[in-house]
Amino acid sequence: MKIFIQTIAYGVLVGAMYGLVTLGLGLLMGVMKFLNVAHGTFIVLGGYISYWLFALYGVNPYLSIPLVVIVMFLIGLIFYKLTLSPLLKLPSIGSRIDSSMLITFGVIYVVDNLMTIFWKPDVRTIVASFTGKSIQICGTKFSVTGLYGFAVAVIVAVVLYFILGRTSFGKRVRAATQDAEAAGLCGINVHRTYFISSGIAIALAGVAGVIVVSSYSINANGGLSWLLVAFVVMILAGEGNINAIVPAGLILGLLESIGVFIVGAPYRQAVALVIFIIILMFRPQGLFSKRGHTNR
Amino acid sequence: MINTKRTIVLAAITLLFVVLPLFVELGSSSMNILILLFVYIVLSQSWNLLGGYTGQINLGLAAFFGCSVLVTHLLWKSGMPICFAILAGSFSSVVLAGIIGLPTLRLRGVYFAIGTIALAEALRIIMGNVFPTSLSLPGTYASSFNVYPRYYLALGIAVFTVIVIERLVKSKFGLGIVCVRDDEEAAQVTGINTFKIKFVAFLMSAFLAGLAGGAYSFNRFYFHHISAVFEPLWTFQPLMAVVIGGSGTIAGPVIGSFFLVVLSELFAQNLGEAHLIIFGILFVLVVLFSPSGLVGWERGLRKVVGGLPMKHER
């Protein structure tokens, strides 16, 4: 029984991180219908920034988050201007998604290899005073990095919720998401809204990277595996459902953890795979979506 | 109707490759590069069949390639003649495609892409666990190694693939898949069973990828980690070749593969990883400014290469 509770605890911490990892991808997809397959690459990039701040200047990774946010936000703006905004001229949503997939795929090649050249393909991780430690709450062990990750994920999710739900900017984003043309008729500069949203999305990826590098590790080519996690969580949450992302991540974390508990650790990927296939087959619109079966 | 100009060009190029090793002393490394080129041609045609013509972006091609490489290797090792082993390997890819295709093809484009890459990655990891040690052929095979049959087999498979794609694309089936690509809903309304068409195209694409895998496997003795042939690289490189060369055409994948393989070799010596960055930038530029790839660019200059109409913006 105790082991089971431990499993749940572990699943919750991992799940929160999964949710955090997905926020940036979900935002871009929900708002602009762009699929950024370079999302994992940006997570790794954010992780590197934090890593170097720690390795060179001893900065606590969690304190580096504000700086990572700023830098990644600017990178996101550049990324949008260079690769995504030209796609807005395309007529239909379908071709926009496909083209964004292709273009960001090219971005992976460029950025991943730039990182490999500059920083070598070695695996990097942050080893600090809190690494590997855990604390006991009510007889259950929680890893310190996991708790930090959980806290960051929750804070970021709540902040995002408030930005989107309560601020004028957030309302403009939601309007542009629901009907871009009508938003223009309300005086909303939709392109500028997209511009800033892209910055936010990449900044979110950066924050996720900080948590990844301090709880696990990163390497220049490791973006793909995090991208896949984000894909699964995004599908679970349902398209465009940004507020459902962290809950969906939690569910994935729990399911994975319980699955591993049942079949054993070496089959972790197989468990995730089975979960994924089941979702794809029976509820591809996600667990939280109001709409029916999405099919083209 | 046979496009005579294109047939002549194809025949001439084939003849060139057939005759080349007989008259020029190519070292084994050059032969290997050419074999890799032929493998890439088949892989990119395979991806293009689904991606450029049917409009389904399959990010999990590596799964079909790897599956065939593995099966071909195991069967051949156990004594089956290579040709049958390759066919069996290709067939195993088709079976895999059947399993993967059923849940994923019903999904919208994005989710199809996501689903395929997730499944391919999962397969790679599983294979890594199931075959953690290296795989190699017994010594008897090594002693009788001769690169020429491998070269010609790979060449033959490449030519076969190009011809098959051409026939396919000109057939009624080819018309069907282009309809699905251009507007799936409209196609459904005219009575085309779009799921069946996508599924068949998926299976064919897997078969071709399997052939590529078989040809590749024939040329390898030793696999340090078999999971390496399931790596996403085997999806992404052909994808690059197709987009740069020109998707939705017959010549595009061939041109793109030439470009990719030859330039890779040239640059890799001097620039190392940077050459991949150059490809990445080139790729992005092509997508932004010349979506019909090199073929489209060339088409503006001369009308030698042909094919079905360029992939329109949907």
Added chain:
Amino acid sequence: MLEVIDINAFYGDIQALWNISLVIHGGEIVTFIGSNGAGKSTIMKTIAGLVKLKGGNIVFEGIRLDRLPAHRIVELGISMVPEGRRLFPEMTVLENLEVGASTKAASRLRYSTVNWIHELFPILEERSKQVAGTLSGGEQQMLAIGRALMARPKLLLIDEMSLGLSPIVVERILQVIQDVNRQKKLTIVLVEQDVGIALSAANRGYIVENGRIVEEGDIQALQSNARITEAYLGVSQREKTV
């Protein structure tokens, strides 16, 4: 106030408007009449910046509109209630109104403008927290008009307001529109398929057929115009919808 000079408009490669020229004067209510697909909505969309024109130009209070994006045109003082209302379905009534005042100038006055809209359409105040997608047709139309008014426009374009609404609701909305026109001197352009409605509310009108303007004139002139009575009023049997 607004001058449209010899414009041609295209949807992609297909031409929709040929050499359209018209004038709107401040304070009036002008209507475009015509059958389905005649091009009336296209004229509106071109003015609002949703459809790009090739050739000719549109001048609003001395400023050329033809190169401007939609949101800039709103800033200049033109607001459109689009065909089909195009509300933000997952946002509440209040949020839809708030977002209507997204320009700098309008956002400063947002609070008082919302109060004004609530006076015009009290039902919107009642339904403030309700999600827009769940409103009835009439309420949605009121919200759409309210949202457009939030931008404090000088010129309001209303595209096919009566579609799918019952005559009573249409009557009410028209009343509000006419009051606003009178009291605030708000210039209004009305595109209507229902000629009866158009003629009852407007001062002046243009008849659009096949992408061209074929007639124009004061309401009295149009009412007795043979073309209209034969072609439009004859077939205009309004069914009760909603």
